[in-house]
Amino acid sequence: MQQAEARTQPQTTGPQNTWPQNAWYVACTSAELAVGEGAKPLGRQICGERVVFYRDGEGRVAALEDFCPHRGAPLSLGFVRDGHLVCGYHGLVMGCEGRTVSMPEQRVDRFPTIRRFPTIERYGFVWIWPGDPERADPAKLHHLPWAESPDWAYGGGLYHIQCDYRLMVDNLMDLTHETYVHAGSIGQKEIDEAPVETLVEGEEVITRRFMEGVSAPPFWRMGLRGAGLPEDSVVDRWQICRFNLPSHVMIEVGVALTGQGGYAADRSVKASSIVVDFITPETETSHWYFWGMARNFAADDAALTDTIREGQGKIFSEDLEMLERQQQNLLRHPDRRLLKLNIDAGGVRSRMLIDKAIREEQGA
Template sequence: MFPTNAWYVACTPDEIDGKPLGRMICGERIVFYRGEGGRVAAVEDFCPHRGAPLSLGYVENGQLVCGYHGLVMGCDGQTVSMPGQRVRGFPCNRSFPVVERYGFIWVWPGDPAQANPSTIHHLEWAESSEWAYGGGLYHINCDYRLMIDNLMDLTHETYVHASSIGQKEIDEAAPRTTVEDDCVVTARHMENIMAPPFWRMALRGNNLADDVPVDRWQICRFTPPSHVLIEVGVAHAGKGGYHADPQYKASSIVVDFITPETETSIWYFWGMARNFKPDDTALTDSIREGQGKIFAEDLDMLERQQQNLLAYPERNLLKLNIDAGGVQSRRIIDRLIAAECAPAAEPVTLIGGGAA
């Protein structure tokens, strides 16, 4: 299960340029498109006439036209017209709260009365010209919580990503996990080590020597429903590590927005934001390519892991000290789901009339 009263990344703006996009989010089939004035709209991907996917249609004058028999639907889910038909009695489709912000399109699949755009996490790097961002999208057949586990425990880098960002020192540096309200932070710091290949490339990209010892850090932050932002970087050893002056380090934020499709599949929006040489588009492309290959390595592992868990549902998994970040994140998710599933309080009738 997954929380539904939450904002999830549904797609990126380029995915709805010129045509509607059908995507399942938290078990809901939704079509996203640009309505009147270019504003993003999201309604059920279901034509009330014959059940065809509205995402196979097109947008005309800000309205969604079914590609099967020409039914026209408004952004509120109400049928506007249909050739040769009176549509007053047509059932209304469900519409979903949707917001375009920070270079992403966010959807609220739960109770629309609770949807408050101000609760979308502020992403400073998405609004500042001092930062550059490059990313992509993977569809992965796994439970969204497995991806959260993966990102909150980076010891797997030593093994899954041995040729890019992995190194034995990750295993040797114990992580520290803390919880504050609904935020889980797992931090690991490594001192006086040699940078792995990916970070040597990043050092060169920032005009820094890549063949000297560095201090390295990984600070993973989970916030519900399923977002993980990871501060990562290296600095020339002895210059202050995480707090080093920018002239001595290469640092970034790994962006991970995990959107459940079903119980066992996700849309994984990944990327990296950096605050050095933001105008260097070639560097952005190089980092995106390298990071894309790294995350592709996770994809196969997670899908095979999911297959194993489905094949052996009776097996209990171990919880070790390195799993603290994922365990704490799951506790927050479980609490949110329980709150959504809790029955509404019944009004209490008092003697003499009235209710409390």
């Protein structure tokens, strides 16, 4: 068992603004934006900004401030016509660049322009840049090699969670909680017993844990079956959590038949995946959580994808209740000081990167 040194730390540290602005965040999935005449736009709050998303006549994504320049109504309550967004209040027609196109029986040439947000549609997601549009560099978009390979399958979902997005980062960068929160699916006592290592490589924080000669928990017994391996096998298991700005966590997870090389074992003797976590702030105490799993075994098995998605959804719903209740406690006791142990190093290092990015934006 690890020896943990307890230190008291303030509950919140760093700049007052809690998220970087000049970064690409997942705003929605491509499937959430309907195509065609009469399609309904999508309204969503991202990093404190209320934004309306829709597709123009060419199917391209547009993202505008969710504010009609006429009377301030939400444009997300309107509809799409001829590739333009029509306000559902008085029929004002808005172009993709944020300029009013027309309005029944009215002159609109002097209507104020509303804000337009840079977007990229890639990997099945729509990404938004909430900061300075002049700095919106597509090259800074998080690269997902698995999303470009036919050898991988992906399935996922979305949760709207009422807590500070950084609490989810903490949660994902310290998987010790699996033993307790997810005891019936992915948790096992060996997680507590295995040493955890945290390191920083450039702008990436890595927390990793390896377990040798263990029994596979229920979720990974299913994974072994899906990979065509005996589900009751003794396995070596790994968890490698990778945090990248602004708030993405990719977790390499898997099991291999014991003694075959563990994480480095041949694909024929293991079931491995990447837990995909895109955490997009909504407000100071809420966020959008785009979760999923990419796997490189049985990639053409759609039924297995659905089964994994269902199982993963149940696992993450258990996190949801814990995190929302944690947030309520923190709001109720804002002056309490929280303990930091060595198992919290991944979350602490991740927050340090977030705070550094914010300070740089503010010119501090």
